[in-house]
Amino acid sequence: MAIDKSGDFWTSPDAGDIERFLNDLAAEEGSIPINRFRAARCACGSIEFRLRGDDEEGRAERVCVACKMARFICDSADYWSEAEPERLVCHVCDNDTFNIGIGFSLEKGKGPDVQWVTVGERCVKCGVLGSFADWKISYSPSAHLMDQV
Numbered sequence: 001m002a003i004d005k006s007g008d009f010w011t012s013p014d015a016g017d018i019e020r021f022l023n024d025l026a027a028e029e030g031s032i033p034i035n036r037f038r039a040a041r042c043a044c045g046s047i048e049f050r051l052r053g054d055d056e057e058g059r060a061e062r063v064c065v066a067c068k069m070a071r072f073i074c075d076s077a078d079y080w081s082e083a084e085p086e087r088l089v090c091h092v093c094d095n096d097t098f099n100i101g102i103g104f105s106l107e108k109g110k111g112p113d114v115q116w117v118t119v120g121e122r123c124v125k126c127g128v129l130g131s132f133a134d135w136k137i138s139y140s141p142s143a144h145l146m147d148q149v
Contacts, residue, residue, distance in 0.1 A: 003020060009129070023103070031105075032105040038101065040102070048065040049097070050097060073117075090123040092128045119131060
C-alpha cells in the first residue's frame with residue numbers, strides 16, 4: 001500500500017508499511033539506514049499489541065491484545081530495571097493498539113551484528129505511523145537480537 005504523507009502525521013491502511021516508514025524516516029532524518037526488518041507476530045498469530053517502554057533509555061515491551069502474552073523487544077529485558085516505562089497511546093485517536101515492526105541497522109564490515117534497534121508502530125484504529133523508541137547496541141555478538149522481536 002502507499003504511505004500518506006500529506007497530513008501532519010504519516011498514515012497507512014496496511015501494517016506492511018511499517019518497514020517502508022522506518023526506511024523513509026531514516027533517510028529523511030539522515031539516520032543510519034535500516035538493513036533488516038522484522039514484523040512482530042505473537043505465537044497465537046495476532047499482529048495487534050499494546051506497547052510500553054522507555055523512549056529515553058531505549059527499552060520496549062509488547063503485549064498481545066488477543067492472548068495477553070508479554071514479550072520484551074530485543075535486549076530490553078536485560079535493562080528493564082533501569083527503565084521508566086510508559087504505555088504508548090496514539091497521539092491522534094487515543095487508541096492503544098498497534099502493529100509493531102523492528103528495524104535493525106547493522107554494523108558495517110562486522111558481519112551481521114546489530115548497531116541500532118528502531119521500534120516502529122502503526123495505530124490499528126487510525127493508521128498513524130510512528131517510532132516509539134530506538135537504541136544503540138554497543139556489544140558483540142548481537143545478531144541474535146533480530147530473533148527477539
